[in-house]
Amino acid sequence: xxxxxxxxxxxxxxxxxxxxxxxxxxxxxxxxxxxxxxxxxxxxxxxxxxxxxxxxxxxxxxxxxxxxxxxxxxxxxxxxxxxxxxxxxxxxxxxxxxxxxxxxxxxxxxxxxxxxxxxxxxxxxxxxxxxxxxxxxxxxxxxxxxxxxxxxxxxxxxxxxxxxxxxxxxxxxxxxxxxxxxxxxxxxxxxxxxxxxxxxxxxxxxxxxxxxxxxxxxxxxxxxxxxxxxxxxxxxxxxxxxxxxxxxxxxxxxxxxxxxxxxxxxxxxxxxxxxxxxxxxxxxxxxxxxxxxxxxxxxxxxxxxxxxxxxxxxxxxxxxxxxxxxxxxxxxxxxxxxxxxxxxxxxxxxxxxxxxxxxxxxxxxxxxxxxxxxxxxxxxxxxxxxxxxxxxxxxxxxxxxxxxxxxxxxxxxxxxxxxxxxxxxxxxxxxxxxxxxxxxxxxxxxxxxxxxxxxxxxxxxxxxxxxxxxxxxxxxxxxxxxxxxxxxxxxxxxxxxxxxxxxxxxxxxxxxxxxxxxxxxxxxxxxxxxxxxxxxxxxxxxxxxxxxxxxxxxxxxxxxxxxxxxxxxxxxxxxxxxxxxxxxxxxxxxxxxxxxxxxxxxxxxxxxxxxxxxxxxxxxxxxxxxxxxxxxx
Amino acid sequence: xxxxxxxxxxxxxxxxxxxxxxxxxxxxxxxxxxxxxxxxxxxxxxxxxxxxxxxxxxxxxxxxxxxxxxxxxxxxxxxxxxxxxxxxxxxxxxxxxxxxxxxxxxxxxxxxxxxxxxxxxxxxxxxxxxxxxxxxxxxxxxxxxxxxxxxxxxxxxxxxxxxxxxxxxxxxxxxxxxxxxxxxxxxxxxxxxxxxxxxxxxxxxxxxxxxxxxxxxxxxxxxxxxxxxxx
Numbered sequence: 001x002x003x004x005x006x007x008x009x010x011x012x013x014x015x016x017x018x019x020x021x022x023x024x025x026x027x028x029x030x031x032x033x034x035x036x037x038x039x040x041x042x043x044x045x046x047x048x049x050x051x052x053x054x055x056x057x058x059x060x061x062x063x064x065x066x067x068x069x070x071x072x073x074x075x076x077x078x079x080x081x082x083x084x085x086x087x088x089x090x091x092x093x094x095x096x097x098x099x100x101x102x103x104x105x106x107x108x109x110x111x112x113x114x115x116x117x118x119x120x121x122x123x124x125x126x127x128x129x130x131x132x133x134x135x136x137x138x139x140x141x142x143x144x145x146x147x148x149x150x151x152x153x154x155x156x157x158x159x160x161x162x163x164x165x166x167x168x169x170x171x172x173x174x175x176x177x178x179x180x181x182x183x184x185x186x187x188x189x190x191x192x193x194x195x196x197x198x199x200x201x202x203x204x205x206x207x208x209x210x211x212x213x214x215x216x217x218x219x220x221x222x223x224x225x226x227x228x229x230x231x232x233x234x235x236x237x238x239x240x241x242x243x244x245x246x247x248x249x250x251x252x253x254x255x256x257x258x259x260x261x262x263x264x265x266x267x268x269x270x271x272x273x274x275x276x277x278x279x280x281x282x283x284x285x286x287x288x289x290x291x292x293x294x295x296x297x298x299x300x301x302x303x304x305x306x307x308x309x310x311x312x313x314x315x316x317x318x319x320x321x322x323x324x325x326x327x328x329x330x331x332x333x334x335x336x337x338x339x340x341x342x343x344x345x346x347x348x349x350x351x352x353x354x355x356x357x358x359x360x361x362x363x364x365x366x367x368x369x370x371x372x373x374x375x376x377x378x379x380x381x382x383x384x385x386x387x388x389x390x391x392x393x394x395x396x397x398x399x400x401x402x403x404x405x406x407x408x409x410x411x412x413x414x415x416x417x418x419x420x421x422x423x424x425x426x427x428x429x430x431x432x433x434x435x436x437x438x439x440x441x442x443x444x445x446x447x448x449x450x451x452x453x454x455x456x457x458x459x460x461x462x463x464x465x466x467x468x469x470x471x472x473x474x475x476x477x478x479x480x481x482x483x484x485x486x487x488x489x490x491x492x493x494x495x496x497x498x499x500x501x502x503x504x505x506x507x508x509x510x511x512x513x514x515x516x517x518x519x520x521x522x523x524x525x526x527x528x529x530x531x532x533x534x535x536x537x538x539x540x541x542x543x544x545x546x547x548x549x550x551x552x553x554x555x556x557x558x559x560x561x562x563x564x565x566x567x568x569x570x571x572x573x574x575x576x577x578x579x580x581x582x583x584x585x586x587x588x589x590x591x592x593x594x595x596x597x598x599x600x601x602x603x604x605x606x607x608x609x610x611x612x613x614x615x616x617x618x619x620x621x622x623x624x625x626x627x628x629x630x631x632x633x
Numbered sequence: 634x635x636x637x638x639x640x641x642x643x644x645x646x647x648x649x650x651x652x653x654x655x656x657x658x659x660x661x662x663x664x665x666x667x668x669x670x671x672x673x674x675x676x677x678x679x680x681x682x683x684x685x686x687x688x689x690x691x692x693x694x695x696x697x698x699x700x701x702x703x704x705x706x707x708x709x710x711x712x713x714x715x716x717x718x719x720x721x722x723x724x725x726x727x728x729x730x731x732x733x734x735x736x737x738x739x740x741x742x743x744x745x746x747x748x749x750x751x752x753x754x755x756x757x758x759x760x761x762x763x764x765x766x767x768x769x770x771x772x773x774x775x776x777x778x779x780x781x782x783x784x785x786x787x788x789x790x791x792x793x794x795x796x797x798x799x800x801x802x803x804x805x806x807x808x809x810x811x812x813x814x815x816x817x818x819x820x821x822x823x824x825x826x827x828x829x830x831x832x833x834x835x836x837x838x839x840x841x842x843x844x845x846x847x848x849x850x851x852x853x854x855x856x857x858x859x860x861x862x863x864x
Contacts, residue, residue, distance in 0.1 A: 007707025010863045011759070012729045014766040015742055017774055018781045019802060020856040021847050022826060027856040039703055054706075341639045378643040385646070436731075481729065484859075489803055489822070491810040493732055499809040 009474065013481050023488035031476040043081035044095070049088040050081070057098050059474070064122040066098065090117040097123065105132035111139040126430050133427070168246035185302070188239055192298050195232040198225060199292050233269040236262065236295075257310075258301060265295040305409075312405040319404070323397040327364070330393055334360045334386040341379040348375065359383075364390025441475065443495055682715035684756040693757070694764035701760065708756055716753040719743050733807030741798060745781040767863055774857050775844050789837040795823045 020027070042058065044051040044066075061067040076083045084091070090109060094117065097103040105114065105128050118125050128136050162170070171181035202218035202225055218225050240262045247253035268288040300306040313320065335356035342350040349372040350356050359372040363386050374383045486492050494502075684690065690701055712721060719740065726739040746754050746762045765777050780786070784794045799819035806814055830838045830846045847853045 007710060008725050009729070011763060012726060013860050013863050014763055015726075017766050017857065017860060018742070018745075018778050020859075021775070021778050021843070021853055022799065022802070022822070023852075023856065024822075024825065026852045027859055030859050030862075032862070039699075056703075341643070344637065344639075376639075378639040381643040381647060478729065485730070485802070485805060489806055489814075489818075491803075491806055491812060491814055491818075493806065494809050494811045496809050499811070499813075502811065 009477055009481075013477060016481055016484050019484065019488040023484075025487045025490060027487055028480065028483050031473065031480050044091075045076070045079070045081045045083045046086055046088045046091045047084070049091075051091065051095055053095065053098065060098060060101075061123075062474075066094075066121060068122075070122075086120060087113060087117060090114055094118070094121050094123065097127075102129040103127050103132075104129060105136040107135060111136070111143050115140075126427065127434070137427075165246050166248075168242065169248060172243055172246060188235065189299070189302050191232050191235045192295055192302075194228070195236075195295050196293070198228050198232070199289075199295075229269060232295075233266050236266050236298075240266070258298075261294055261297045261300075264291055265298060268292050308409050309405070312401070312408050315408065316401045316404050319397045319400045323394070326393050326397075330364060330386075330389060331357055331360045334364070334382065334389075337382050338374060338379060338386070341376055341382050342374055345375045345379070350374075350379075360386060363387045365394065366391060440495075441479075443493060446479075446493075680714065680716070682755050684715065690757065690760060694760050695768035696760065696764060704760060704763070705756060708759060716755055717759070718753045722754065730805045730807075732809065733805040735805045737801035737804055738798075741781060741784065741801060744784070745777070767860060771848070771854065771857050772844060775847050776840065779840050779843050789839055790843070791837050792823060792827060795826060795838075796820060799823050799826075 039054050039056050041052050042055050044053070058066045058071075065071055071082055074082045074084055089106075090113065093104055093106060093114075103123065103125075115125065125136070170177055171184065175181045175185035203216045205214040206217040206220060240259070243259070243262075244250060244253065253259055268291050271288055300310065335353050338359060339350050339353045339356045342348045342356075350359065356372075361367075362369050362372075363383060366387060368387075374380050482493065684705070687698060687701060690696075691698060694701070696704070709715070711717075711725065717725075722743050723736045723739040726742065727735045729735070743754065744750075746758050748758055748761070762777070765773050769777070779790065782790045782795060782798050784797065796819060799822050803814050803819050803822075808814075827836075827838065829850075830842055832842050832846070847857075
């Protein structure tokens with residue numbers, strides 16, 4: 001229930017009078033407020049700054065520090081106020097959460113200090129409102145990345161006992177680790193440069209044999225160039241094989257871009273070796289040599305900037321695609337127009353529309369070679385429009401690409417978008433969870449209430465009675481309201497899963513199994529409670545066991561009825577629903593982020609499996625263990 | 634040679650662009666007859682309502698000053714403008730019944746509270762209604778309930794009206810109930826109700842029949858007292 005709506009609970013309860021004349025059954029007793037005093041002001045002194053609020057406001061969230069009795073630890077008798085030695089600026093947001101029901105994240109606040117304050121006051125960060133949640137998550141991610149970077153730098157110096165393979169891999173990936181790695185790094189870099197230079201110089205005409213035309217150096221000094229090429233390729237091959245050996249996941253390594261570049265760089269040489277002296281394919285062989293230029297991409301291992309550029313282009317694929325598409329559209333349009341405009345003029349170079357493409361491209365990119373120019377007036381007019389629009393069309397997507405590059409460069413390249421989607425899904429799942437909490441809370445408290453009354457039946461001690469006080473007054477009033485509705489319509493709220501199950505198994509046949517012995521035993525609590533008792537006994541029994549075993553059940557559990565108040569992680573709600581089927585569905589996404597959640601969970605350990613109905617007892621246990629009161633209601 | 638097809642088009646395009654440039658410089662003002670519609674939107678959101686003074690409300694209801702203060706604080710928190718419209722009311726009420734659909738019943742409730750039928754509940758309506766429900770005599774409460782059931786406020790509750798109310802109550806239960814809500818459940822319930830209430834079997838229940846029958850039923854009388862100490 002939201003905070004503000006809690007103020008309307010009295011109204012909703014009063015309006016329930018409308019159901020009374022219609023109901024055929026008597027209504028349950030309303031929960032009474034034990035000490036009903038007028039609403040009072042509480043003074044909260046946070047590091048000298050005094051905040052005041054109504055006690056009711058704080059009571060809206062009974063699972064947080066301020067809403068529960070935990071704040072009594074901070075009560076100062078002399079000044080009659082609650083003193084907290086915390087940051088008053090962040091406390092403003094915390095207190096506003098109680099007042100408005102929405103938690104906001106102030107942008108100027110450091111994310112770590114904010115998290116600490118929330119953890120101190122027992123508030124789950126996931127309930128930050130939509131308005132501030134993106135900002136919060138972004139800052140948290142940045143922070144986590146920064147921490148991870150720092151850790152990575154520290155990590156490299158340690159780890160003495162790695163295998164040879166792992167050492168090699170680390171050496172390849174991070175040249176700073178050892179001298180050998182550094183040497184290797186520089187040697188490969190040198191040879192890449194040498195190889196590229198060789199390819200370039202190969203084609204330069206160098207000196208002429210007197211009675212022939214100029215030959216490129218490659219053909220003049222064939223042997224020298226061949227030796228150089230062989231040396232480089234051998235180094236590259238050895239490097240590639242060493243990387244392949246050291247890679248932790250060979251298959252993944254082979255699919256990575258860098259390894260493909262490596263392969264493409266050395267393959268032409270080997271193909272050339274295999275295919276020499278074969279005239280037919282020599283043409284293709286020449287083309288293969290073009291691929292040798294890919295060796296230059298091997299430099300991207302040596303240059304961070306190059307990698308970032310490549311990543312930027314990849315991430316800006318959509319903008320680039322848009323640029324390409326709009327350019328294509330414009331080219332076709334203008335080419336057509338120019339062709340028809342220039343059709344009339346004689347000796348026009350615009351012989352066909354595809355021929356006009358060249359003119360359009362050259363004009364739109366403002367190159368203007370001048371090999372094709374329009375001669376008619378219409379042609380010139382449209383040509384000028386073409387060049388103006390070319391400037392615009394190209395200028396628009398480019399800043400997007402530039403800003404992307406700068407952003408990625410500063411963030412040091414991470415796959416933000418993909419991770420954000422996963423987190424968003426997890427967050428939505430968590431919010432959905434807390435929303436369905438309210439409907440399940442009633443069902444849980446019904447089972448809980450059943451347990452309470454069962455304990456009362458069998459001479460409970462003081463300890464067990466504390467169980468009854470576990471839910472707040474607001475909760476009990478809300479549940480009483482829902483209970484009155486049940487009585488009015490003579491139907492009961494049940495779990496979705498149980499509902500489906502009962503229809504699969506024809507579960508209505510459980511009803512006649514009410515034991516007369518039970519009704520004689522619980523005359524204390526009145527008709528409504530006993531009926532609730534019986535109706536809930538049947539769901540708890542999965543199989544149809546003998547009804548007279550019920551009292552025994554409760555004595556057993558009563559003997560073991562320990563109660564733990566502990567702060568542990570949130571249990572996924574689905575486990576309670578599955579109590580009937582002994583299946584624990586644990587969506588992993590709900591568990592992973594719960595490291596900072598502090599909620600009070602009252603857990604009752606599983607009753608011993610000593611009775612003959614061992615099977616049926618186990619369902620009881622988990623169903624009570626997972627009564628979760630989440631503060632984020 | 635004269636102007637040919639393409640030339641004409643070219644000249645037209647040039648002239649058009651020229652006009653665009655002129656507009657940019659503000660030399661050529663196209664006639665604009667649109668009135669400013671942006672301002673009128675502001676007015677609607679400024680509607681608000683201040684309630685009557687505390688003393689007057691004290692006189693009209695049976696609440697103490699402190700109770701009225703605490704009620705108003707809760708009211709104002711949820712509805713800062715001082716008025717509750719039907720949509721807000723429905724959404725607030727639905728939050729208490731997460732498993733079912735409380736909007737129809739909330740609609741009937743809204744009409745019961747909105748006494749002057751102007752489509753919004755003011756604080757006075759709210760507090761007067763609550764006063765009847767929580768501090769009123771049994772007869773007043775029964776009258777209020779009758780008013781709720783009587784949808785068209787003609788002083789008679791027909792079977793159709795009762796069926797609508799009953800269906801809305803059953804809607805609040807939702808799908809997952811035990812036993813399951815069937816199509817005829819509300820209808821059967823209405824039949825039982827009419828059997829009990831309709832003395833002269835004329836198919837409608839008047840206010841007197843209603844009050845008389847309820848006063849004779851112990852369960853109903855007991856349940857009417859249930860919410861005395863809500864505030």
